[in-house]
Amino acid sequence: MSFIEIICPCGRNNKFYKDCCYLVHTNIHNALTAEELMRSRYSAFVLCNGDFLLQSHSIQFRDASNMHNTIRWSRSVAWNRLEIISLKDGLKHDTEGSVEFKAYYKEKNKLKCIHENSSFIREDKHWVYLDGL
Ligand SMILES: [Zn+2]
Known part of the structure; x- marks a missing residue:
């Protein structure tokens, strides 16, 4: 089974x-909304796609040297699921938006959760992750 025949890690329908995040991972312009970019970043964490995580991060905060550690950590945990809690703006014609989400993963057999409200902006005519609270 090729890796593109798996159910998308982001869990959308x-x-x-x-048919889902792969389309964004191969062309970031295919993320039409902040939510789609958020989902594709979650999937990139699950699939340890550091190149996409860098590309989808605002140029202001992009840090290639840190990405190595991020991917090493991501490989060491078992991603469980993504839950979108709420959305603010971030639609097709917006220039900014935010997505509140919970990302669940198992680390050393304990279920843990990242709960974040992430901000997204349009940069170079596509959505990028700015930062999170
Ligand atoms: Zn997806």
Whole structure:
């Protein structure tokens, strides 16, 4: 089974990865909303796609040297699921938006959760992650 035949890690409507975040991972302009970019970043964490995580991070905060550690950490945990809690703006014609989410993962057999309200902006005509609270 090729990796694109898996169900997408982001869990959106149980779509196949090839019909969901793969489209964004291969062309970031395919994320039409902040939510889609958020989902594709979660999937990139699950699939340890550091190149996409860098590309989808605002140029202001992009840090290639830190990405190595981030990916090493991501490989060491078992990602469980993504839950979108709320959305603010971030639609097709917006220039900024935010997504509140919970990302669950298991680390050393304990279920943990990242609960974040992430900000997204349009940069170079596509959505990028700015920062999170
Ligand atoms: Zn997806």
